[in-house]
Amino acid sequence: MNRTLARVRGLLPAAADYALLRRSWRGDLLAGVTVGIVALPLALGFGISSGAGAEAGIVTAIVAGVVAAVFGGSNVQVSGPTGAMVVVLAPIVASHGVGAVALVSILAGVIVLVAGAARLGRAVSFIPWPVIEGFTLGIAVIIFLQQVPSLTGPAPHGGSSTNVVIAAVASLLAADPGYLLWALGAVAVVAACMILLPKLHRAIPGSLVGIVLVTVLAALVPNPLAEIGALPRSLPAPTFPAFDPGTLGELALPALTVAALAAIESLLSARVAASLADTGPYDPDRELVGQGLASVAAGLFGGMPATGAIARTAVNVRSGARTRLAAVVHAAVLLLVVLVAAQPVGLIPLAALAGVLMVTAVRMVHLATVRSIVRSTRADALAFVITAIVTISVDLIVAVVIGMLVAGVFAIRSLSRATGVAREPLPGEAVAGDERIAIIRLDGPLFFAAADRVFDTVTALDGVSVVILRMSQLELVDATGAHVLSEIVRRLEARGVTVLIKGVREGHVVLFRTVGVLGALRHHKHLFAELPAALAHARSHIERERAASAD
Structure with missing residues (x-):
């Protein structure tokens, strides 16, 4: 009985989570503001790319960001909508509509929560490194291609296809040349800001400066670019999404897929964060509990499933974060944007957000890592390539399973030769x-x-x-x-x-x-x-x- 109570207490928030706060609160505040600025365009962009909308993206970043920060297993993890989750959600929205996203978020959150309570957090260590890098490459390609329809104008494109390659090619074939030129110009401005401005000073948020610049230019110069549109000026009231038994059955498998992705990405992000600086150990089981609760909370507010975000977490650590206060402040910054700046944010051209996500996708791929895997062993190279291809052409979870099978077959083959x-x-x-x-x-x-x-x-x-x-x-x-x-x-x-x-x-x-x-x-x-x-x-x-x- 005592052991059970101790295990339960280990999965809950404790005063020890903020042991460093007296010394680190200034750094935490600065890091939280920095990450909030970085997270704003990403939250909006990922929400739109998933099909759930900009509102769902920013609501998720706020609600899930706070819940995961308080209940999660990492002191510096920053959670919210991510590119990998967009890849999984887009076909769900296409098949079941936007209304299914909140329910999937709640279902997936419950699954992740149960996995954490069952102490399954260490399972991510069984995924080989080439497989992880393979689906990271595949996700990056998908995120990049998902932005193509935002650049080609209002003409019909992609049809009902959920394959990003087909949708991207179809939208390019049906592109409005005039609109495409304006959109590419916006992307070029944003990309230049993101690449060049941080070289002048690391603290300059290139993505935000690029978006502001494009938005101002779009307001001054007549252009055909589509905008985000109206955003809410407050958080919506929490409600449980409507459903029936038939819908629940149809969404069970997608929810399981989302849960698997949320668990994998969150644990990987927490593990990476622990290696970036001495911010204390992370508890993988508690991290799953926190991420599960975060997705449930986001779903109740009409948001989308959340995961630990590797890029935002890295920015958080490098900006000086040492406790959970930083992630809470990041969510507060985003809430402030909703309360006082919803109208100007709604004027941002979609092409500008597409530029942010395209640069983000390119930065997800590290050529040195790709070269090292391809040159390592034939088995690892094959697992890497197959995982990436299946991620792009089929499904991320299927890709992980196939990649692990390929890696496992070669590992067994190598082990058998050692007999x-x-x-x-x-x-x-x-x-x-x-x-x-x-x-x-x-x-x-x-x-x-x-x-x-x-x-x-x-x-x-x-x-x-x-x-x-x-x-x-x-x-x-x-x-x-x-x-x-x-x-x-x-x-x-x-x-x-x-x-x-x-x-x-x-x-x-x-x-x-x-x-x-x-x-x-x-x-x-x-x-x-x-x-x-x-x-x-x-x-x-x-x-x-x-x-x-x-x-």
């Missing part, structure tokens, strides 16, 4: 009859992938009367490997070959006894701890065999 099975020469001076004795050394892992090779090699022995199986170097042994060993003993004994086993590790004894390896031996004294004793016993068998043949 050694070889005949060794007998130690010491040769004795008459030694040619009838075979010492077989087994080393490395013995599991299902290598079992058949070991079986074929050992049972192919010919012209011997005694086989000594040396097992002291065997490492991992699974049930299949143990079963194959028992079959080897039975097959050889059935041919009249005496099998002696030397050096069974203590950790393998129970498995070998349960599966029948030890029981398959002709006599219980055929199990040895040392090779000299096993060899002496083998030679005694040969002596008896020679004596019997002489008679």
